[in-house]
Amino acid sequence: MSTSTTSAPPPGTQDPPSKIRRSPAHPVTARRGWRRALRRDWQLYSLAVLPLLFFLVFRYLPMIGNVIAFRRFEPGGSILGEQWVGLRYVRMFLTDPTFWQVFRNTLWLGGLTLLFCFPIPIVLALLLNEVRRRSLKRFVQSVSYLPHFLSIVIVAGITMQMLATDGPVNHVLDWLGHDPVRFIQEPGWFRTIYVGSEIWQTAGWGTILYLAALTTIDEDLYEAARIDGASRWRQIWHVTLPGIRPTMITLLILNIGTFMAVGFEKVLLLYNPLTYPTADVVSTYLYRAGVESNSFSYAAAIGLFEAIIGLVLVTGANQLSRRTVGTSLW
Numbered sequence: 179m180s181t182s183t184t185s186a187p188p189p190g191t192q193d194p195p196s197k198i199r200r201s202p203a204h205p206v207t208a209r210r211g212w213r214r215a216l217r218r219d220w221q222l223y224s225l226a227v228l229p230l231l232f233f234l235v236f237r238y239l240p241m242i243g244n245v246i247a248f249r250r251f252e253p254g255g256s257i258l259g260e261q262w263v264g265l266r267y268v269r270m271f272l273t274d275p276t277f278w279q280v281f282r283n284t285l286w287l288g289g290l291t292l293l294f295c296f297p298i299p300i301v302l303a304l305l306l307n308e309v310r311r312r313s314l315k316r317f318v319q320s321v322s323y324l325p326h327f328l329s330i331v332i333v334a335g336i337t338m339q340m341l342a343t344d345g346p347v348n349h350v351l352d353w354l355g356h357d358p359v360r361f362i363q364e365p366g367w368f369r370t371i372y373v374g375s376e377i378w379q380t381a382g383w384g385t386i387l388y389l390a391a392l393t394t395i396d397e398d399l400y401e402a403a404r405i406d407g408a409s410r411w412r413q414i415w416h417v418t419l420p421g422i423r424p425t426m427i428t429l430l431i432l433n434i435g436t437f438m439a440v441g442f443e444k445v446l447l448l449y450n451p452l453t454y455p456t457a458d459v460v461s462t463y464l465y466r467a468g469v470e471s472n473s474f475s476y477a478a479a480i481g482l483f484e485a486i487i488g489l490v491l492v493t494g495a496n497q498l499s500r501r502t503v504g505t506s507l508w
Contacts, residue, residue, distance in 0.1 A: 247479040253472060267479035277463065277480065284459040287445075288437040290373045296433055298377055299384030300426065304414060306385060307392050322382025334447035337375050338362055362448070365456040372448060372457075376441070387425055395421035427505040435492030438484050460484050 216223060242258075247267055249259025271277045302322065309315040325333065341347055341361035348358040361367045395418065403413045442461035449457035460480065468477030500506035 244478060244482050246475045247482045249475065251475045251478075253474075259475065263475075267476045268483070270476060271480050271483070279455070280458045280460055280463040283456060284438055284440055284461075286456075287369060287372060287440045287459060290369060291376055291440065292433055292437060294373055295376050295380055295384075296430060298381045300388055300422075302381055303385040303388035303392065303422075304418065306389065307418070308410075319382070319385075322385065324382070325379040326383035328379070330441070330443045331447065333375060333379050334444055337371060337448065341371065363450070363452045365453045368449065368453045368457040372441075372444065375444065375448075384429075387429065388422055391422040391425040392418065423503065424505045427499050427503060428507060431492060431495045431499060431507055434495040435488055437491050438488050 246259045248262065248264060250261045250263050251259045306315055306318060309318070328336075339345055343358050343360055347361070352358060359367075361371060399417045399421075400413055403417055408416065438460065440459045440461065442459075442465070445457060445459055445462050446465065449462065464477045464480055467473045467480070496506045496508065
């Protein structure tokens with residue numbers, strides 16, 4: 179009976195593990211694998227065609243038009259402008275006091291919207307998560323979601339009717355012995371009206387993502403917290419909030435990215451010449467300068483400046499989030 183043995187190679191002839199070379203996947207093999215996956219799941223890939231076309235037509239192709247920020251554009255002429263003028267229009271809006279007024283208004287409205295409209299859906303989601311009666315929970319969800327499905331025109335109309343001089347709010351003030359307040363005509367009330375309408379319209383819909391994130395938290399963590407004697411508030415602070423932190427950070431970065439893009443439609447519907455000092459924002463100023471006054475190159479320069487600020491904000495927020503809490507979009 180003989181046993182076969184494999185002789186080991188002499189010492190020094192083996193490559194150390196750290197020096198073993200692994201050949202990367204061949205590009206042809208990678209392409210074949212991608213084509214095979216495309217043939218197998220073409221129905222799923224076809225769902226991405228319309229969204230890609232949307233972004234291509236309405237997001238990326240219009241970027242070519244930013245060139246008129248540096249060229250003189252005349253209606254009826256070349257779509258890319260008639261004559262190169264360099265930074266002329268940039269210097270124009272940087273020295274325009276009206277632009278800096280609407281810029282400050284944009285910062286005010288964007289900051290107030292972020293300050294109030296971002297945390298309220300989180301609080302509402304936490305409150306709904308504590309409701310144990312399913313019927314009551316569904317009723318509150320339905321009532322809070324409903325304003326999201328109303329068009330901005332209807333929301334603005336309801337707001338103006340409620341706050342009109344002869345509207346329900348002034349009727350209540352009259353019943354309490356106060357004089358009627360012209361909310362829509364007073365510049366000092368516009369920011370409160372805008373932020374309040376934004377909270378009413380978006381708070382309920384914003385809870386959907388947080389409620390979905392709450393369902394992913396392991397129930398064993400709550401059980402361990404209860405065994406350790408943690409109260410309900412302690413469980414929310416140490417278990418619930420850390421569990422939905424990635425969702426919170428992602429939405430915060432997205433909201434910061436749209437910080438400068440304050441709701442154009444709602445501001446346009448709610449403001450009037452009397453409230454321009456506090457209501458006029460960059461987007462509405464662009465509309466008047468570009469569409470109504472036909473200063474398309476001037477408006478394009480301001481829009482490009484606004485887009486650069488938004489890019490800097492979202493990039494900075496992403497980097498800060500990555501370094502502080504370890505969660506980021508990319």
